[in-house]
Amino acid sequence: MFFDLNVPITKKISANTSKKGKGTGNEALVSYSPAEIAAVEHRIDLQVHLGYTILSFCQTINKRVDPKVHVNVLNPLVALLRKRPGIVYLKRLNIILDQDSEKGFGLINANVTFFNSYDLLSLCPTTHNTFNQACLTHSLPSNLTAHIISLPSTLPRLPFHLKHTLIRTAIKNGAVFEINYVGSLGAEQEPTLVDANAAESGPAAKRNWWAATRELIRVCKGKGLILSGGCVVECDLRAPRDISNIISILGLAQDATHEASTKTPKSLILRAETRKTYRAVFSEPTVVLPEDSQIRSSVPGPVEQMEIDPDSSQVSVSKRPHEDSEPLNVPRQSAAAQPSKKKKKKPNKSDKSSS
């Protein structure tokens, strides 16, 4: 199971400036011509042939996000693509941060509904302050966590020093750092990134990429890294094991490179689903009532007597011959009332392929 979490889609929205078009209902303005759809399908064919099963389309926005202006161009695209069994499509938003975004760039609670239409959020910091923000504040679990931090590795000089403590905090909070292999080929990058001076193409970009990526691997010590594409043209796509080999030439151990292309992205996607939950609580906790609530305290060993799985209708009872059935009724009712407090509805993975 191989992941490519960066399939860049650039779509110019027609400049329709009618006042009535304000608001998040602008998706109707985004239309894909059959030629564009065919091109995307062709590219997906190639990636499936190379071995990728999970693809995430990526829309890049510069500086700040304004839900009144920006439109989720990926929703209509995913709806129009042909369904392939076993292939999962995801939607991702990449925000380029620079000096103007230091005060705030729209990742606020008021815009949560806009961000919920994307499965993954990522940031591309270009200054020291935005890198600090991205690592410390935006990686904390919340409704607006940006789980992926993508460094501009093709710039001539990495704009900020990669401080070990920042990166360690980010990884502990659950964020990951992304390595885009398109830079290693010196190939064409996404136009929005190039315009915002966050990426370069050409042979000089190759040299910068090797230096910056080596530094990133050294600081991350092999944890919290994902490999992804970022290729705009088809001829730059490469098979996932080839990319793992390139990264292992850079100094990462072979098992760590394999993890970076399989295990880490998988747990990242699952973690990103928790944006829709309260404080990243994932599992279904069982309710264990303390021994003195409504129950005779003379019974020893209360835990195994009271442990109730909210889903099951049976109450697990320890074998005590002189117990009567009365205390069992009470906990069943109160337990049934409580579990809805923290339960999270787990969206099924199969929903994604049909989204």
Next chain:
Amino acid sequence: MVRFKNRWILVEFIPIVHGDSQLGKQSTSSPPLDGKTIWAALKQSVLTNFGDTGWGAVGLSLTVKYFSPTTNLCIIRVARDQHKIAWGALTLLTSVEGEKCIPNVIHISGTIKHAQLAAIAHNREIIARYRALAKTSVFDDGYETFLENSSREIDALQD
């Protein structure tokens, strides 16, 4: 006993014509790819990406053992200690003789036997894909003879 260990890399070159990959279609490139041209392109790639030292490490043991123009399948033999450099240079290869292509490494093995088996299995897959696209009767097309000939060629490979 210091035995000389090798790695046999099985690569498929996917041709790109006008920015579109030609998966499943016959290659119609006017200068047909050849084992020698692939070797030259690979040497160039090692030189640009890993320098003279890289070529010095890999160059003596790098040989292109088999190439089939119909399926764009190539078998390359490298010494085991430096196979990563050769593999990396292969991935970073963008064009052969001016023709853009995507190198897709299908299989790496330490013995020739498994490389042969993987190559024959891969040929079968490619022919199945061609057949699915062509939709002609299975017995009419020349693919059966091609499969037999290529299997014979692959089995005739020696160390």
